[in-house]
Amino acid sequence: MAALSEYKVEVNNLCKNFGDLEVLKDCSFNVRRGEFLCVVGPTGCGKSTFLNLLTCLLEPTSGEILVDRERADPRKHNLAFVFQEPSAFPWLTVEENIRFGLEIKNQPRHYIEDRVNTIISLMGLQNYRKSYPYELSVSAEQKIAIGRAFAMNPDLLLMDEPYGQMDIKMRFYLENEVIRLWQALGSTVIFITHNVEEAVYLAERILILSQKPASVKEIVNVDLPRPRDIAGDEFVQIRSYVTDKIRWW
Amino acid sequence: MDERVKMRVRDLSKVFFTGKEDFKAVENISLDVLENEFLVILGPGQAGKTLFINMLSGLLSPTTGTVELDGEQVTGTSLKISVVFQKTAIMPWKTTIQNVEMGLKYQGISSNERKKISQQFIELVGLQGFENSYPRQLSGGMKQRVGIARAYAANPEVLLMDEPFGSLDAQTRYAMQDEILKIWETNKRTVIFITNNIEEAVYLGDRVILFSQRPARVKAEYRLRDLGRPRNYVDRAFLEMRQMIEKETDLALE
Numbered sequence: 256m257a258a259l260s261e262y263k264v265e266v267n268n269l270c271k272n273f274g275d276l277e278v279l280k281d282c283s284f285n286v287r288r289g290e291f292l293c294v295v296g297p298t299g300c301g302k303s304t305f306l307n308l309l310t311c312l313l314e315p316t317s318g319e320i321l322v323d324r325e326r327a328d329p330r331k332h333n334l335a336f337v338f339q340e341p342s343a344f345p346w347l348t349v350e351e352n353i354r355f356g357l358e359i360k361n362q363p364r365h366y367i368e369d370r371v372n373t374i375i376s377l378m379g380l381q382n383y384r385k386s387y388p389y390e391l392s393v394s395a396e397q398k399i400a401i402g403r404a405f406a407m408n409p410d411l412l413l414m415d416e417p418y419g420q421m422d423i424k425m426r427f428y429l430e431n432e433v434i435r436l437w438q439a440l441g442s443t444v445i446f447i448t449h450n451v452e453e454a455v456y457l458a459e460r461i462l463i464l465s466q467k468p469a470s471v472k473e474i475v476n477v478d479l480p481r482p483r484d485i486a487g488d489e490f491v492q493i494r495s496y497v498t499d500k501i502r503w504w
Numbered sequence: 505m506d507e508r509v510k511m512r513v514r515d516l517s518k519v520f521f522t523g524k525e526d527f528k529a530v531e532n533i534s535l536d537v538l539e540n541e542f543l544v545i546l547g548p549g550q551a552g553k554t555l556f557i558n559m560l561s562g563l564l565s566p567t568t569g570t571v572e573l574d575g576e577q578v579t580g581t582s583l584k585i586s587v588v589f590q591k592t593a594i595m596p597w598k599t600t601i602q603n604v605e606m607g608l609k610y611q612g613i614s615s616n617e618r619k620k621i622s623q624q625f626i627e628l629v630g631l632q633g634f635e636n637s638y639p640r641q642l643s644g645g646m647k648q649r650v651g652i653a654r655a656y657a658a659n660p661e662v663l664l665m666d667e668p669f670g671s672l673d674a675q676t677r678y679a680m681q682d683e684i685l686k687i688w689e690t691n692k693r694t695v696i697f698i699t700n701n702i703e704e705a706v707y708l709g710d711r712v713i714l715f716s717q718r719p720a721r722v723k724a725e726y727r728l729r730d731l732g733r734p735r736n737y738v739d740r741a742f743l744e745m746r747q748m749i750e751k752e753t754d755l756a757l758e
Contacts, residue, residue, distance in 0.1 A: 298675045392550070420670065422548050422700035424755045449674040486743040495738055504679030 260324055263288040263443040264411055269318035271304055278304045280468035282318070286411070289441045291434075293454035296464030297501045302447060305469060306415055309445065310334050322410050333360075335409035337417045341396035343388040343403070350375065350384040352399045356407045374402045377436055394425050398432070405436050414446045418453070430456055434481065451498045455490055456483050463500050472500060510662065510694045511537040511560065516569035518555050528719040529555050532569070535713060535722060537662075540692045542685075546705040547715030548754050553698045554590065556720055557666050560696065561587050573662065583611065586660035590667045592647040594639050594654070600626060601635040603650050607658030625653040628687055645676040652684070656691065665697045669704065678737075681707055685733070702753065706745050707735050717754040724752050 264286040271279040278301040286292050296302055307313040309320060311329050320327040327334070335356070343352050353374055357367045375381060378398055388396045397417055404412055414433075418426045434457065437444055448454050454461050458477050465472040475497060483490055518530040529552040537543050547553045558564035560571055562580045571578040573585070586607065594603045604622040613621075626635055629649040639647050648668055655663055665684075669677045681704060688695055699705055705712045706728065714724040726749060735742055 298673055394549070416673075419673070422753075423702050424548065424750060424753050427750075428755060451674070486740070486747060491738045491743070501675070504675060504682070 261287060263290070263322065264327075264445075265321040265324070266309075267319050267321070269308060269320065270316045271301075271308060271313065272316045277468040279308065279315075280470045282470055284462055284471050284474065286443055286445060289443055291437055291444045291446065291457060291459050292462060293458035293460075294445060294447045294462045294464060295449070295451055295454050295497060295501055296469060297466055297503045298449065299467065300464050301467045301469035302464070305464070306336075306413060306447065309411070309413060310336055327411075332411070333407050333409040335404040335407050335412045337397075337400050337404050337412070337414040339416050339419055341388075341393055341400060343396045343399040345388050348385050348387055349380055349391075349399055352388070353402045353406050355403060360407070370406050370408070373439075374406050374436075377439055378402050378432060394421055394429065397421075398429070401429075401433065401436070405440055405442060408440070409442055412442050412444045414444065416448050416450075419449070426453065427456075431482065433457070451494050451501070452485060454497065455479075455494045456485065461493075461497055463497060466503070508539040509536045510539040510541075510574065511696075512570075512572040512575075513537075513560070514570050514572075516556070516559060516571065517567050518552070518559065518564070519567045530559070530566075531719040531721050533720065533722055534569075537694060537696060540694055541710045542688060542695045542697065542708060544705040544709035544712045545696060545698045545715060546702065546712050546749070546753075547698075547700060547720060548717050549700055550718060551700075551715045551754075552718050552720035553700075553715060554666055556715075557587075557664050557696065557698055561585050561664050563587075583658070584661040586655035586658045586663050588648075588651045588655045588663065588665040588668045590670055592639070592644075592651050594647060594650050596639050599636045599638055600631055600642070600650050600653075603639075604653045604657050607654060611658070621659075622653070622657050625657045628656070628690070629653045629683065643676075645672055645680055648672065648680065649683070652687070656687065656693075660693065662694045662696065665695065667698050667700065670700070677701075677704070682734075684708070702746050702749050703737060706731070706742060706749065707737065712749065714749060714752055723754075724749075 262285040266282060266284050269279055269282040308315055311327055322332045350371060353371050354367055357370060375384065388399060401417065418429055446457055455477055461475045461477060463472045477493055479489060513533060513535050516530060516533045520527040520529060533556065545553055555564060559566045562578045562582060601622050604626055605618045608618045608621060626632060629652055631646060631649055634642065669680050672680060685708065697708060709728050712726040712728060713722055716723040731741060
C-alpha cells in the first residue's frame, strides 16, 4: 500500500441533531495509525451518539468520517465494536466465537487458523477453546468478545467501556491484556470510558468531550512508560487535570 | 466515636448441599460491627458478599454460626435493619414518595406522618421535585437514591447496603459516594456497605474488611480513621492504601 496517511481515521466537523436537539456539535479529530486513543466525557454528554456515528450506525447531520482517506463504509472497512455488556455468542464455543467474523468475511482457511491461534495464545485461552460462554465467568466472556474483535484485524476497533462493572484487580488484569493485544497486533483503538484513571492507564492520547452538545474540548497527551504506575506523580497529575475538565458532581 | 459493639457475627458459614458435592459459599466469618461506624466489606466478584449480608439482615439463614444485634440473635427480618439492594428494588408502579413511604406503611404509621418523614428523606437525597415521578422517569443514580431514602425513612438502627452503586458509571458513582457520606454524617447510623471497588472502599470506610474469593473468609482488616474526612482520591496516603489492599485481593479469574 502506497502513500498511507499518518492518520488512520479522520473525523471532520461531525454534527448530529435529533430534531431540535443538538447532540454532537462540530467534532473534529484524527486518530493515528495504530494509536490507542481514549475518549472521556461527562455523564450524558452524547457518548452513545458519538459511538453510533463512528460505527456508521447513524448518519451524521453534517460532516464526515474518513478511514484511510476514504469515506467510512462498513461494507468495505472493518469497524469492530466491543460492547459494554459481555456479548459472546452463547451458542458458540470460545474458538468458534473468535473465528466468527473471519468466516463471515470469507477469509482463507489457513489465515483463519493462524489468526485464531495467535489470539487464543495471546489471551491464554488455550484450555478453554471448546468451552461455551456459560461455562466461564463474566470477565472471561468479555475477553472472548475482545478477542473476536481483535481477530478481525479491524481498521478501527471501538471499545465502549468494556470493563465498567469489574473489580479493580480484574480491570487491571484485562487492561494489561488489551495493551498486550494492541501492541502485538498494531490495531487502531478508540476506547471510551467514564473512568479517568483507566483512560490515563491505557491511552496514548485522551480526547475530552464537552457537555452536550458534545464537541472536542481538548486532547491530552499521555507520554508515560508502560506498565504505568497509578500512584506516580505524573500519572496523578494527568488524572487530576482530566478529572477537573469533566467534573460535574 | 462510640465503641459499643452493635452487631456481633460469630463463625458464620453458608453451605449449599447439592447432589454432587457441598458448595461452600461463606466460611467461618467472625467480626464485630461498632455502633455508628461505616464498615465496608470488600471482596472480589462472586465471593459470597451478598449471601453474607443477607444472613446479617435475616433474609437468609446461616448453615452454622450466629448473628447478634444488640446482644439478641437475629433469626428473621427486623425493623431495626434496612437494606439497600444491588439491583434497585423499588416498585416500578409506585411513585418516588410511595416507594419511600413503604416501610413506614408496614409499620402502621399514619398517612400524614408518613408523608412528612418521607419528604424529609427525599430532600436529604436531593430528589425534591421528583416526588411524583415513576422509576422509569428517573436515571440510574436517582433510582438508587429512592432506595436509599426508603431505607433511611424506615428509621433503622443498622443500614445494610449491597453494592448500591455497582451499576452506575464512574462519575455518577463519585457523586453518590459524596451523597452517602453526607447523609451518614447528618444522620449517624451503623452502616455496613458492600463493594468490589477498592477505591470506593477506601473513600467511604472507617474500617474495611477484605473477603477472600469464594468461599468468603475474612482475609484482612484495615482501619482507615487516620485518613480523615473528606478524603481525596489522589492523595498519596489514599493511593498507597489502595495499592496495599489491591495486593492482598484475590484475582477471581475463573
